[in-house]
Amino acid sequence: MDLQAILSGIDVPADWVGLRYVKEDTGFRLVRDGKPEENTRESKQGIMVEVLVDGQFAYYGTSRLDAAGIQAAAGQAVVLAKAAAKYSLHSFEADARPLARGSYRSAYKKATEAFSPGEISELLIKSTAELKVSDKVVTTNAMARIVESESHFVSSNGSDFDQQYLMVSADYSAVAQDGSVTQKRTDGGLLAKSYQAGMEVFDEQDVLARCRIIGAEAVELLSAEDCPTGTMDLVLAPDQMMLQIHESVGHALEIDRILGDERNYAGWSFVRPADFGKLQYGSKLMNITFDPTIGNQFASYAFDDGGLKAEKEFLIKDGLLLRGLGGRESQIRSGLDGVANFRASSWNRAPIDRMANLNLEAGESSYDEIIGAVERGVFMTSNRSWSIDDYRNKFQFGCEYGKLIENGKLTRTVKNPNYRAISNPFWRSLKMLGNQDTFEVYGTPFCGKGEPNQAIRVGHASPLCLFDKVELFGGA
Amino acid sequence: MEKLFKQISQTLLAELNDLEHLALSFGGEKSAFARINAARIRQIGNVDEADLGFNFIFDGKRSTSTISLSADLDEDLNRARRELNRLRDETKQLPDDPYLVIPDSTETSINKTHGELPADDELPHKLLPSMGDVDLTGIWSSGRVFRGSSNSAGGYHWFASDSFSLDYSLITPEEKMVKATYAGTHWDQADYEKFLADSIKKLELMHLPPKQIEPGNYRTYIASAGVADVLSMFSWGGVSEAAIRQSESSLGKMRNEGAKLSPHFTLAEDFRSGLAPRFNGNGEVAPEVTTLIDKGELVQTLVSSRTAKEYGIKTNFASGGEGLRAPVMGIGTLNESDVLKTLGTGVYLSNLHYLNWSDMIGGRITGMTRYACFWVEDGKIMAPIENMRFDDSIYNFLGENLEAVTDTALLNPEVGTYDGRELNVTICPGILLKSFALTL
Numbered sequence: 001m002d003l004q005a006i007l008s009g010i011d012v013p014a015d016w017v018g019l020r021y022v023k024e025d026t027g028f029r030l031v032r033d034g035k036p037e038e039n040t041r042e043s044k045q046g047i048m049v050e051v052l053v054d055g056q057f058a059y060y061g062t063s064r065l066d067a068a069g070i071q072a073a074a075g076q077a078v079v080l081a082k083a084a085a086k087y088s089l090h091s092f093e094a095d096a097r098p099l100a101r102g103s104y105r106s107a108y109k110k111a112t113e114a115f116s117p118g119e120i121s122e123l124l125i126k127s128t129a130e131l132k133v134s135d136k137v138v139t140t141n142a143m144a145r146i147v148e149s150e151s152h153f154v155s156s157n158g159s160d161f162d163q164q165y166l167m168v169s170a171d172y173s174a175v176a177q178d179g180s181v182t183q184k185r186t187d188g189g190l191l192a193k194s195y196q197a198g199m200e201v202f203d204e205q206d207v208l209a210r211c212r213i214i215g216a217e218a219v220e221l222l223s224a225e226d227c228p229t230g231t232m233d234l235v236l237a238p239d240q241m242m243l244q245i246h247e248s249v250g251h252a253l254e255i256d257r258i259l260g261d262e263r264n265y266a267g268w269s270f271v272r273p274a275d276f277g278k279l280q281y282g283s284k285l286m287n288i289t290f291d292p293t294i295g296n297q298f299a300s301y302a303f304d305d306g307g308l309k310a311e312k313e314f315l316i317k318d319g320l321l322l323r324g325l326g327g328r329e330s331q332i333r334s335g336l337d338g339v340a341n342f343r344a345s346s347w348n349r350a351p352i353d354r355m356a357n358l359n360l361e362a363g364e365s366s367y368d369e370i371i372g373a374v375e376r377g378v379f380m381t382s383n384r385s386w387s388i389d390d391y392r393n394k395f396q397f398g399c400e401y402g403k404l405i406e407n408g409k410l411t412r413t414v415k416n417p418n419y420r421a422i423s424n425p426f427w428r429s430l431k432m433l434g435n436q437d438t439f440e441v442y443g444t445p446f447c448g449k450g451e452p453n454q455a456i457r458v459g460h461a462s463p464l465c466l467f468d469k470v471e472l473f474g475g476a
Numbered sequence: 477m478e479k480l481f482k483q484i485s486q487t488l489l490a491e492l493n494d495l496e497h498l499a500l501s502f503g504g505e506k507s508a509f510a511r512i513n514a515a516r517i518r519q520i521g522n523v524d525e526a527d528l529g530f531n532f533i534f535d536g537k538r539s540t541s542t543i544s545l546s547a548d549l550d551e552d553l554n555r556a557r558r559e560l561n562r563l564r565d566e567t568k569q570l571p572d573d574p575y576l577v578i579p580d581s582t583e584t585s586i587n588k589t590h591g592e593l594p595a596d597d598e599l600p601h602k603l604l605p606s607m608g609d610v611d612l613t614g615i616w617s618s619g620r621v622f623r624g625s626s627n628s629a630g631g632y633h634w635f636a637s638d639s640f641s642l643d644y645s646l647i648t649p650e651e652k653m654v655k656a657t658y659a660g661t662h663w664d665q666a667d668y669e670k671f672l673a674d675s676i677k678k679l680e681l682m683h684l685p686p687k688q689i690e691p692g693n694y695r696t697y698i699a700s701a702g703v704a705d706v707l708s709m710f711s712w713g714g715v716s717e718a719a720i721r722q723s724e725s726s727l728g729k730m731r732n733e734g735a736k737l738s739p740h741f742t743l744a745e746d747f748r749s750g751l752a753p754r755f756n757g758n759g760e761v762a763p764e765v766t767t768l769i770d771k772g773e774l775v776q777t778l779v780s781s782r783t784a785k786e787y788g789i790k791t792n793f794a795s796g797g798e799g800l801r802a803p804v805m806g807i808g809t810l811n812e813s814d815v816l817k818t819l820g821t822g823v824y825l826s827n828l829h830y831l832n833w834s835d836m837i838g839g840r841i842t843g844m845t846r847y848a849c850f851w852v853e854d855g856k857i858m859a860p861i862e863n864m865r866f867d868d869s870i871y872n873f874l875g876e877n878l879e880a881v882t883d884t885a886l887l888n889p890e891v892g893t894y895d896g897r898e899l900n901v902t903i904c905p906g907i908l909l910k911s912f913a914l915t916l
Binding site: 032035036038039040041042043044045046056057058059060061062063064065066069073076077079080081082083084086087088089090116117118121122125138139175177180182184259260261263264265267268348349350352385386387388389390391394396398416418420422448451452453454455471475 | 507508509510511513514516517518519520521522523524525526527538539540541542543544545546547548551559566567569570571572573574575596597598599600601604613614615617643644645647651653655722723724728729732733829830831832833834835837838840842843844846863864865867892893894897915916
């Protein structure tokens with residue numbers, strides 16, 4: 001499709017016009033107990049037409065891709081913008097959509113053609129067989145999600161950039177049961193292994209070895225005691241830190257939330273504009289970066305959907321809050337420093353402030369030093385439950401698998417490990433931070449936000465972390 | 477849209493080869509959205525989209541897909557034929573699916589309802605002036621939603637309806653909030669302005685100094701909107717037969733250990749409101765009413781035809797995911813006007829937020845209180861409460877601690893739009909609890 005030609009043919013009374021074409025194919029395969037459960041593909045394409053009239057942006061997302069359809073969409077968007085301009089929350093100018101030119105291609109080693117649908121199914125079937133390490137494993141699942149996505153953005157102020165991605169998510173899980181006790185293990189949390197990558201993710205030996213561990217740990221949990229209740233040290237694995245960073249840092253720092261856009265849905269934030277540069281968000285060990293430039297991380301890109309160039313930025317340095325997660329529109333509205341995170345889930349949604357890759361930088365402590373520093377505590381891994389309030393303060397998270405730490409050593413396995421706390425005090429209690437050897441990269445396809453709703457991909461990376469005096473508890 | 481779907485269906489189904497089976501589904505919308513913050517327009521736009529779903533079966537193998545449609549018949553027929561051929565190629569490579577269900581429904585239905593919606597370019601003027609100075613944040617959604625189904629056995633269904641909703645929060649300078657949803661099919665400006673004014677009046681209570689309550693167990697009333705949130709959890713590791721069979725359901729204890737909820741609790745899949753289509757993606761038509769939990773006892777679950785085949789049981793034509801599409805909770809005898817008096821001293825919760833299973837198998841849910849939630853003493857509202865986290869088992873708060881259910885069920889429209897505008901409505905009363913665990 002010649003997007004530039006279509007743009008040239010659009011004749012509407014607007015101060016700015018932008019076209020964003022998106023085509024995305026999502027293949028999903030799920031095998032349960034050795035038998036195919038899902039073999040499905042979603043192929044979506046459409047175009048988002050945005051106009052700026054009298055200081056008000058308006059959009060028209062359409063799956064019609066012919067020039068006449070796109071012209072009609074632009075005309076209707078102009079009508080909407082004019083009608084809304086009298087009631088605008090903020091009057092924008094065209095500088096809200098900076099000039100951007102370039103392209104991005106996600107990195108991968110093996111293209112999708114390296115595996116046929118039959119070969120992927122075969123691997124997933126083998127995986128469920130490996131997961132069933134004993135008769136106590138009653139349900140096994142293996143899933144693969146492969147996304148090929150492309151977008152092309154052109155605008156009346158000269159922007160022209162395209163971005164292409166190959167993304168793979170996979171998960172393997174075992175449900176074990178013994179009498180009334182049921183436990184489940186996954187591969188680090190549901191689809192937590194989500195990357196910009198290719199078919200190299202499906203290395204058979206590696207996958208099957210992981211499946212054997214997952215199955216064994218599900219069975220191991222059946223005879224484990226419940227996580228103890230009490231206030232004690234908490235060591236979180238990077239796969240749980242993903243969720244911890246996402247919920248209690250990422251969403252709280254979204255500038256559109258801070259400005260109140262989300263108050264009817266996802267909520268507000270305990271962070272206020274005056275907090276930037278002043279709020280000690282966490283301990284001195286805490287360094288949070290927005291980094292959409294990491295090669296294989298799930299939400300890397302060159303430009304956000306408003307055309308802002310993506311660059312690494314420190315949001316929190318030495319525990320001090322410096323910068324928010326806000327794209328150009330939020331930066332203009334708030335006067336705050338932000339990042340290139342104005343993103344839409346697809347062609348049928350307008351961009352809003354989203355996380356991309358939001359990471360906790362590694363520290364100095366080794367794995368052994370962290371475990372060795374704990375007199376009594378619990379190590380938790382792999383998220384299974386999450387809930388936090390609308391200000392991003394009071395959270396309660398649960399994990400699949402825990403280990404007691406006693407006198408500096410991992411001892412007995414515990415099931416149903418949960419913890420609850422309040423964001424700022426929790427992050428200020430970060431007392432040891434793992435080094436690069438403990439640093440792991442994860443992601444999720446399912447970050448929900450926005451009205452109308454949007455689910456988007458985000459990436460998170462973290463080292464092992466030790467938190468001081470956290471309220472822990474077990475199951476029902 | 478109906479013509480487009482019908483023509484694609486007729487063409488594709490006529491082009492199937494021997495031993496090929498196909499079910500097609502259609503989903504689409506022509507929607508207007510206006511995002512409002514501080515009673516001003518933050519974002520405004522239209523979305524016009526249509527998707528065609530395929531469930532293709534050949535020689536004991538199955539593959540499914542969805543493609544975008546452009547609303548141009550020739551272009552869409554080309555896309556649909558390409559997709560059918562791709563499915564033919566792929567399906568051959570897949571392993572046999574022992575639980576596939578060949579679509580055999582020959583039923584047909586057409587359900588088209590027309591509403592009266594504000595013109596898109598009149599929206600801001602109709603919505604915003606009557607908000608006055610109040611801090612209102614929310615989302616307007618309106619337009620026509622389409623659903624269709626056809627299959628190679630001859631079944632055909634079409635559903636189209638107009639609707640609108642303004643889902644909003646009113647916010648005081650002290651950051652206390654009231655939630656409301658004005659929804660319908662026929663716009664009435666005067667009725668909207670009255671509804672809005674009434675909800676703004678409710679905000680007055682939120683100006684009282686807030687009370688910070690300590691974690692503990694409290695007598696609690698949860699209003700209908702909050703109950704709807706609780707019921708939504710039954711669609712995720714709840715009433716699904718497959719989830720119970722695969723040991724991933726909170727109701728496994730009811731099936732396997734004889735656990736019961738309160739005799740005051742009855743839950744059904746009930747399509748009698750006509751607000752959601754009864755046909756599923758395979759064109760199968762669910763019974764008008766399926767009682768799932770009757771006076772605290774699990775009597776049925778939602779069973780898709782696939783699950784039915786796998787476990788050798790009878791289907792009730794649930795959707796593939798076996799979630800609730802038309803949840804209705806039975807009413808009780810507590811008069812709405814007696815709620816505060818009967819609560820006595822405790823907490824009154826209008827809404828809940830961000831629910832999740834903290835122990836699915838144990839039936840324990842955690843979440844937050846949100847919006848108009850109050851401390852009540854001797855039947856009188858004393859103060860809004862600071863939001864609290866709860867963490868309690870359905871076997872407690874919908875079990876022995878469920879003291880009473882109100883005598884009025886309210887409609888709670890699903891305003892979610894992740895996969896397009898939803899059609900579901902949860903119809904439920906409020907619940908009075910002897911005890912509810914607030915934890916943080």
